[in-house]
Amino acid sequence: MPVILAIESSCDETSAAVCADGRMLSNVIANQTIHEAYGGVVPELASRVHQQNIVPAVQQALSNAKVSKNDIDAVAFTRGPGLLGSLLVGVSFAKAFALAKNIPLIEVNHMQAHVLAHFIGDNKPSFPFMCLTVSGGHTQIVLVKDYFDMEVVGQTLDDAAGEAMDKTSKILGLPYPGGPLIDKHARSGNPDVYKFPEPQIPGFDFSFSGLKTSILYFIRDNTAANPNFVQENMADICASVEKRIATILLNKLKKAAEYYDIKDVALAGGVSANTGLRNALKETGEQLAWNTFIPKMEYCTDNAAMIAIAGYYKYLKGEFVGQDITPLARMSF
Structure with a gap:
């Protein structure tokens, strides 16, 4: 029963989720209000706020799921497409977490994950x-x-x-x-x-x-x-x-x-x-x-639950990536 931690940081939502054997245990989304003053997402500000939000979001996701860091079998993350600076925060965190715990990394295409959100639930x-x-x-x-x-x-x-x-x-x-x-x-x-x-x-x-x-x-x-x-x-x-x-x-x-x-x-x-x-x-x-x-409303906008479910199906296929992986602002199907 693989337990997967998922990270989503493609734009201006910092999200972390935990799933066990394809069943969602938590899905935490930290929104960024700083962009309201500018009438749209400012990429540089988005990446900075991701750095502030990612550790608390992951901690909350683990707490809500009632699992510890030692229970995680793999880390799934959004590789792209998205804002490069925002993606870099999520990718860097995922790589560091996987390296520290000696567990596999799973890259996920953000747009494929939106489609696979339909496989959360029954x-x-x-x-x-x-x-x-x-x-x-x-x-x-x-x-x-x-x-x-x-x-x-x-x-x-x-x-x-x-x-x-x-x-x-x-x-x-x-x-x-x-x-x-x-x-x-x-x-x-x-x-x-x-x-x-x-x-x-x-x-x-x-x-x-x-x-x-x-x-x-x-x-x-x-x-x-x-x-x-x-x-x-x-x-x-x-x-x-x-x-x-x-x-x-x-x-x-x-x-x-x-x-x-x-x-x-x-x-x-x-x-x-x-x-x-x-x-x-x-x-x-x-x-x-x-x-x-x-999908349910919480799985429509950018969220880590959809990254988790995509990561789960990739885990079953043994599709892992190495520490040399880098984010991609543009990424096709």
Whole structure:
């Protein structure tokens, strides 16, 4: 029964988790509020705060799991993709811990881990399945044939869906992080009040740069006519933007699932916490007789539990790395 300590530090969350034989015992996430003053993540500040948070996060994860350092059989860590300085903190800690305890190291691809978050708990998709992975930096449709046999069949050609939400929140004057605030306002709005364009991109790929531009011009023109337009219509604007992003994502997902004849369809990544997208996937699944899978909220955003479950399956295969391993800011499937 392997007990695995997992470390996640790809962006601005410092997270540590412990799993035993694939069962999650703890999952601690330390968020960074320092970036709110800058309207986005400042890489250098993120890496510094990771250094402050990583030891307390690991100690708390071990305590919550009721295990000691001596009980750990391997250390899994995020190698990439992500911010290089942030990754370096997590990788360095994992290497030092493994060296001190003379236990194996397991590298994990952050995006693969988002997909494998669906294997935490009992409700698991069957292979092959289709996974829509949506975050601030990535938007991908992934054909998942096995735990580590994944093929990206569609992806964004420019901006990610999460970035489109973040930029929209800035245009609307909402504080950082804006994605959750758009979701909050959208819950009380009418998603059919305003119509935003849907990019006509061939195949299964996405584009969100044009949508961001149309939202910018829409707000500019309406604010010129009524300076209080945004404040008076915030809920309806957010609901309409959220609906358009969801339809862009799901229309491509429907095409991919039909083409590959897939009925098990999953959602992953930070934006999978968005209420509108979660509900839209469930509704689409009911219409098309899909088996839909969405992780619990705590496993949607960046977290070490998903690194732990990925590390567990790699442990079973004996896929370990040496002390010469280095982080990668860019890392493909």
